[in-house]
Every structure is written in C-alpha cells, then in structure tokens.
C-alpha cells in the first residue's frame with residue numbers, strides 16, 4: 001500500500017478508536033471496544049413479513065414526522081397492550097429473551113438525522129430488562145459507562161432485537177447520534193425512517209408501610 005494512503009487510514013482508524021466507535025477491520029488486528037456485560041444482540045429476531053406488518057400497525061398511529069422523534073406509549077398505566085405488541089411481548093418471554101412478559105412499550109419514530117440523547121432508562125418505573133426491536137433502518141447505538149470512561153457501539157439492524165440487562169441496563173447509558181448516516185464496514189450507510197419498539201416491565205411497588 002502507498003505510505004500516504006496507509007497513514008491516512010491509520011489516522012482515521014485511531015480517531016475511531018478514541019471515540020469508541022465500532023470497527024470492522026478485516027486483516028487488521030486492532031482492538032474493538034468491548035460491549036457492556038448484559039447486552040445481547042440478536043439479528044433477524046423477526047422476519048421481513050412481520051416487519052412490514054408491524055410498520056403498518058405503527059403507521060396507523062398517525063405520526064407527526066415534523067416533530068423531533070415522535071413517540072407513542074402503550075400498556076402500563078395506559079391499559080393493556082394492543083394485540084400486535086402483546087404478541088411480540090409474549091414471544092420475547094416464550095423464546096427466553098425476557099424473564100417476564102413485558103407490559104409496556106414505547107414506539108419511537110426517527111426521521112433521518114434524528115437521534116436520542118444519552119440516558120439510562122428510568123429505574124423507578126421500569127424493571128431490569130429492556131428489549132428493543134428495530135424496524136425500517138439500520139442505526140448505530142452508542143454506549144457510555146456512567147461511572148467510567150469506556151465507550152462502545154452496536155449496530156442495530158432492521159428486524160434485530162437488542163436486550164439490555166445487568167450492567168448494560170444500569171451502569172451504561174445508551175444513545176443514538178442525531179446524524180444522517182452510520183459507519184458500516186468502513187463506509188457510511190444512509191439512514192431511512194426508523195421505528196423502534198422498546199419493551200419494558202412495570203416495577204410493581206408493594207403497599208406503603210407505616
């Protein structure tokens with residue numbers, strides 16, 4: 001390889017490592033930041049027909065795509081989950097991905113360029129397992145240790161399932177950068193309209209004691 005090409009590649013790669021981005025570097029034995037414990041990624045959790053049906057169900061919600069990251073809440077204090085979400089919640093438990101059947105779901109819509117800031121999901125109202133099903137577009141989710149410096153990233157492909165529990169749920173924040181493309185195999189992949197379904201369980205509080 002011409003030295004100047006090698007140098008510019010090396011600088012780009014070094015910057016990516018410093019930023020903690022995920023890398024796919026065939027033939028180069030460079031460290032990739034470790035993912036948080038408790039993060040389990042499953043590609044193709046649903047099939048493409050199911051994805052289309054779920055997208056159609058979501059579209060019935062009449063999204064306002066003009067507002068930043070529109071979202072809809074189902075279940076929990078809003079009542080029982082609609083059938084199309086209850087079926088996925090049941091499948092998450094039956095397939096062993098979740099210990100409990102999720103009773104609430106947030107549906108997030110993202111136009112290209114929209115993201116979600118770094119956060120840890122509310123611990124007072126949500127249990128220890130979070131399941132995110134992605135529809136429509138690939139996106140990179142970034143993770144940052146709350147009481148440390150470590151960072152990591154995971155590509156979320158359409159139809160995938162991301163499970164967060166343990167350290168990944170409580171000790172690391174997760175975020176999606178507000179930008180129009182994501183790094184894939186050394187290239188940039190343009191985002192499309194993306195919808196995520198985030199399944200959680202309500203924390204049930206016992207009766208107050210005197």
Ligand SMILES: O=C(O)CCC(=O)C(=O)O
Pocket residue numbers: 106108116121132174196198
């Ligand atoms: O859209 C996603 O994949 C993540 C959503 C999320 O983190 C949340 O609603 O708390």
Ligand SMILES: [Fe+2]
Pocket residue numbers: 119120121174
């Ligand atoms: Fe979240």
